Amino acid sequence: xxxxxxxxxxxxxxxxxxxxxxxxxxxxxxxISIIGSSGSGKTTLLRCLNFLERPDGGVIRxxxxxLFDAKDPSTLNESAIRKKRLHFxxxxxxxxxxxxxxxxxxxxxxxxxxxxEQPDYKARKNEIHQEIQAQAELLLKQMGLSDRMTNYPxxxxxxxxxxxxxxxxxxxxxxILCFDEPTSALDxxxxxxxxxxxxxxxxxxxxxxxxTHEMAFARDxxxxxxxxxxxxxxxxxxxxxxxxxxxxxxxxxxLSRFTEG
Amino acid sequence: MELFLxxxxxxxxxxxVGFVQTLKLFFVTLLGAIPLGLLISFxxxxxxxxxSWLTKLIVWIIRGTPLMIQLxxxxxxxxxxxxxxxxxxxxxGRFLAASVSFILNYACYFSEIYRGGIQSVPIGQDEAGxxxxxxxxxxxxxxxxxxxxxxxxxxxxxxxxxxxxDTSLARIVALQELIWAGQAFMKGSHGISGAIWPMxxxxxxxxxxxxxxxxxxxxxxxxxDYFQ
Numbered sequence: 001x002x003x004x005x006x007x008x009x010x011x012x013x014x015x016x017x018x019x020x021x022x023x024x025x026x027x028x029x030x031x032i033s034i035i036g037s038s039g040s041g042k043t044t045l046l047r048c049l050n051f052l053e054r055p056d057g058g059v060i061r062x063x064x065x066x067l068f069d070a071k072d073p074s075t076l077n078e079s080a081i082r083k084k085r086l087h088f089x090x091x092x093x094x095x096x097x098x099x100x101x102x103x104x105x106x107x108x109x110x111x112x113x114x115x116x117e118q119p120d121y122k123a124r125k126n127e128i129h130q131e132i133q134a135q136a137e138l139l140l141k142q143m144g145l146s147d148r149m150t151n152y153p154x155x156x157x158x159x160x161x162x163x164x165x166x167x168x169x170x171x172x173x174x175x176i177l178c179f180d181e182p183t184s185a186l187d188x189x190x191x192x193x194x195x196x197x198x199x200x201x202x203x204x205x206x207x208x209x210x211x212t213h214e215m216a217f218a219r220d221x222x223x224x225x226x227x228x229x230x231x232x233x234x235x236x237x238x239x240x241x242x243x244x245x246x247x248x249x250x251x252x253x254x255l256s257r258f259t260e261g
Numbered sequence: 262m263e264l265f266l267x268x269x270x271x272x273x274x275x276x277x278v279g280f281v282q283t284l285k286l287f288f289v290t291l292l293g294a295i296p297l298g299l300l301i302s303f304x305x306x307x308x309x310x311x312x313s314w315l316t317k318l319i320v321w322i323i324r325g326t327p328l329m330i331q332l333x334x335x336x337x338x339x340x341x342x343x344x345x346x347x348x349x350x351x352x353x354g355r356f357l358a359a360s361v362s363f364i365l366n367y368a369c370y371f372s373e374i375y376r377g378g379i380q381s382v383p384i385g386q387d388e389a390g391x392x393x394x395x396x397x398x399x400x401x402x403x404x405x406x407x408x409x410x411x412x413x414x415x416x417x418x419x420x421x422x423x424x425x426x427d428t429s430l431a432r433i434v435a436l437q438e439l440i441w442a443g444q445a446f447m448k449g450s451h452g453i454s455g456a457i458w459p460m461x462x463x464x465x466x467x468x469x470x471x472x473x474x475x476x477x478x479x480x481x482x483x484x485x486d487y488f489q
Contacts, residue, residue, distance in 0.1 A: 113403065
């Protein structure tokens with residue numbers, strides 16, 4: 001069974017239909033890349049998965065559990081949504097690190113707050129804190145940031161910030177890690193270091209949904225590529241199918257801009 | 262000159278007593294208005310429209326009318342109009358009424374500064390907190406509050422410096438604060454009468470206290486410089 005099933009997701013802002021009947025599924029340990037021009041609905045789709053936007057219609061299932069069903073009001077409850085969000089991690093284009101916390105604290109904060117909800121938190125406070133810190137240090141190390149743990153976000157480069165943000169998302173061990181154009185705010189030099197850690201994550205079979213404009217990367221890392229246009233999934237398939245045996249004229253037109261440029 | 266030197270210790274002692282009352286009003290106002298302002302700012306930002314309108318109306322009235330009038334109304338209205346002198350008599354009653362007026366007035370000003378501060382924290386901070394499974398109150402207290410505090414220190418400093426001087430308005434309900442203590446020497450107090458210089462001399466108290474306040478707030482601003 002697929003780890004993620006998205007069925008018939010629709011979303012409008014006012015009279016503008018941003019997502020029109022989006023359906024796809026994702027297998028455990030696989031990577032799906034979503035490409036398409038700006039305004040095609042890619043980001044909105046990710047935001048729907050993370051419950052930052054509420055779809056007008058459709059169903060979202062993770063591991064067979066229905067997290068969202070527009071027809072079932074019991075899945076729309078605000079406090080239940082908070083827990084459901086934890087199935088997903090989201091890495092933002094603009095990092096959104098917490099400026100008053102160090103890199104290490106950024107990675108630890110959410111986990112510590114969640115730990116406080118455990119019944120045995122008071123008794124094991126120090127132990128839990130140690131565990132969370134050890135895990136955060138390990139994650140930052142994996143991101144190549146061992147010597148940056150006590151730095152504040154404004155002391156880090158964009159690429160370093162984004163790697164902290166990836167560690168922060170990974171700290172909660174989400175089932176599916178989503179990336180919203182993670183390198184679009186970076187200059188080309190820094191893009192590489194972020195793509196490198198994402199590639200490593202893919203090699204470790206992290207389940208990921210990646211919205212990106214890095215075509216070479218999408219092709220290289222993804223098991224499946226989705227091309228979105230005007231709120232629809234126009235074409236989807238393996239990277240070979242989509243990039244080499246492109247079916248739709250619109251997709252070919254979009255891709256040509258990258259090969260020519 | 263000899264007379265002045267004779268009078269000086271007496272005057273200073275009396276002014277000190279007045280200044281203590283000034284300081285009490287200053288601190289009580291801050292202690293009350295800082296949290297009340299936050300509640301009012303939540304009210305004005307509420308998505309529940311009747312609450313938002315009501316608090317905006319209150320802020321409009323309080324900021325739109327002189328603090329001196331508010332003081333007079335709050336002090337005299339309950340007793341004179343409704344026949345219920347809720348503040349009690351004497352200096353403690355005057356202090357209570359003045360405190361309520363000042364807290365309400367300053368809370369309204371603070372609330373607008375807070376609102377600006379809260380709204381200037383990028384929405385991405387909320388979203389990052391949400392996707393990490395935080396509750397709205399965790400996002401406010403753990404993420405946004407300090408960022409907001411950093412942004413509002415300069416405009417708050419301005420208001421707090423104004424408050425130091427505004428405490429003198431409590432003279433209008435005969436609160437025995439610094440100005441009252443200085444003025445008393447004109448008509449006669451502690452065996453001195455017809456002396457106008459003690460009232461002018463009070464200016465030094467405000468000036469020095471504001472100097473201290475400015476330095477302390479400047480330190481706070483510096484302390485928050487560790488992040489951007």
